[in-house]
Amino acid sequence: MLKLYHWEPNANSGKPMLALAEKGVAYESHYLDLLSFDQHQPEYLAVNPDGTIPALVHGDLVLTESTPIMEYVDEAFDGPPLKPTDPVERWRMRWWMRFFDAYFAPSMSMIGWAVFVGPVARQRDPEVLRAAIDRIPLESRKIAWRKALFNEFTPEELAESRRRVLFCTDVLEAHLAKHTWIAGKTFSLGDINGFNLGYALPLSQPDHCNDARTPHIMEWLRRIYERPATKATWALGRTPMVQRVAFLERGNTHLSAAAVQQSVLPGNSQGWKKP
């Protein structure tokens, strides 16, 4: 049986979830609450000693890198191909996935943790948080979690992340003005990757990413949102965070971004607890 250990359909967890849904491959879902540090508990460390999410377990094999996992899912299972047949498009798909993973996403997540996740997580006992950090196996992840949980980002780091997010939004808009999909003419893993990163961009950067300023990004996000696999995958979410995806419903544009954000974003820590 295929098992997927994941958090919300969002960022790295959402990549294999959506790829599996697009392929029509059933899997046993193991939900880990990232903010309760389920991923650093002994039961999960027995699966992935690095304590990172997601992990795909296929028979005896354990796969832990989300973007390579998506390529594995496409190659190991029957179902609609999620990579273009044209080698240049495949190259472009991979180039953009790396750009998303290593440039765009770290800046997005730094802002997300500083203004959104961090304040919610800090409602917990600091000693509990410190103990949780001590259990993280990878030193690099320890540093990242410490920064996130205790808001150790410098103003310069946050300003640079904001600059990069706006820059990437412009680069992506220009790319999608030339290409229907990330790889070119073909829907692919690149779009699955990009959607997980950017589905809430119109809400987090409403002045920068909107119908007037970035029409190609908006249309691209809506086209992916309307796919049955996306709808099915986002329905698996348990927190208000992923409900932001509803903003992409055509006709929802009359809602102001601020109103939607207000309805699902902090202030309501209950939303972060397991149902």
Add this chain to the structure above:
Amino acid sequence: MIALCHWEPNGVFLKPLIALAEKGAPYTSHWFDPTAFEQFAPGFPANTESALQLEREGPLLVVGGEVLSSTSFQLEYLNEVVTGPDLFPASAHDRYRVRAWVQYLGLGLGPVVSALGCARFLRPVLAARESAALRAQLAAIEPLERRNAWLAVLDGAVDEAAWQQRLAVPVARLEKALTGADWLAGPAYSLADIDAYALVAPLRTLAPAVVNAVTTPHLAGWLARIDERPAVRAALALSRSGQPEAAWVPGTEPSRWG
């Protein structure tokens, strides 16, 4: 016909040169000197992706008007379109392992290797050329990160001990993987080995206390096996300086999350 714009066979520039030699594939070589900023000259192949590529400076494949950057993905492209020995494993899981290795090493080891190489070899070259003209050339580089990567070589503080320390985890992971296995991803030599070799081989010069026959015997043995491959020898023989190990330009940025 594939055209490859490249420099000395070292670091990321070495990767497609080895792959093309392994394939025995014909290609047109376009040599350029990135330390003379030839890659910014009008008419040099460029597109959005080459300007923003995370390896900063590197080789470009030019095929049918397309400009393909980012060396790990160049290798996959070459293996897909060029006839010759298949350099990708057959099983989906081994293919996953290739991709997981090149991602891990490219983002984890790549920044350290290029920083050590630039501190040792490029910094004195740029310092010797210090002038208003050089500063003007650097100031014109876009995008900002690419410009800052060059300025950091010239002006940045060099904490070589900290960089050497950052090698410990990826080198230990490689040593462990190669204990009991001849190759990184599956039963045969593959793109993972080519990719990793280009990043690890320079450490014998840049960090001999970290990579050597005593502390990392399996890694050293793996390097020696790849050293002996005719394709690797042929790629290294393309050097014009006779010292490819001294050819460094700014590379991948270290993680901003620490």
